[in-house]
Amino acid sequence: MLKAAVIRWAVPGDWVKLGELQARSYHDAYRKLLPHDFLNRVTAESRQSECRERLREPGHTGILLIDHKAVGYISLRFPISPQQGDGEITALYLLREYWGRGLGTRLMDWGLERLRERSCTEASLWVLEKNAAARGFYERLGFLPDGTRRVVTRGDEFVQLRYERRIGT
Numbered sequence: 001m002l003k004a005a006v007i008r009w010a011v012p013g014d015w016v017k018l019g020e021l022q023a024r025s026y027h028d029a030y031r032k033l034l035p036h037d038f039l040n041r042v043t044a045e046s047r048q049s050e051c052r053e054r055l056r057e058p059g060h061t062g063i064l065l066i067d068h069k070a071v072g073y074i075s076l077r078f079p080i081s082p083q084q085g086d087g088e089i090t091a092l093y094l095l096r097e098y099w100g101r102g103l104g105t106r107l108m109d110w111g112l113e114r115l116r117e118r119s120c121t122e123a124s125l126w127v128l129e130k131n132a133a134a135r136g137f138y139e140r141l142g143f144l145p146d147g148t149r150r151v152v153t154r155g156d157e158f159v160q161l162r163y164e165r166r167i168g169t
Helices: 012-030 038-041 042-056 103-119 132-140
Strands: 005-009 061-067 069-077 086-094 124-130 143-156 156-166
Touching: 005 103, 012 038, 012 042, 012 061, 012 069, 012 086, 012 103, 038 143, 061 124, 069 103, 124 132, 132 156
Parallel strands: 086 124
Antiparallel strands: 005 061, 061 069, 069 086, 124 156, 143 156
């Protein structure tokens, strides 16, 4: 099945499938971590409207397709100027039934290569402090917490930790 896996930039016509993927993978990732009332507000429809707007300017979200089915995605933020040098992984999600197959690593590798192409020397991302599985995944890929914390509201308040990794050019 991995041979049929393709990662490409999402285009404006992907807004429907990307919205569905975002809602479903978000529920998969946070089912046991975030309040149910909050998760119930994360729907394909709410995500599709955001995707439709965001995809007007393509080149920030990579979509993973297996046999033409959207099963994962990675979103990137590039520096405003090449002198800044830092890029950010703003999202990386995969449908639960595809976990443990190396596809998350493939998505991350693809995203890091896109950041390198833009002369980024470091990549950062934010992860919920209590999301041990995600933290372990990022640490296996060479990301480490830099000590920066922030509080986000997802129905309740949660602490996120910033992780960074040097990626070179």
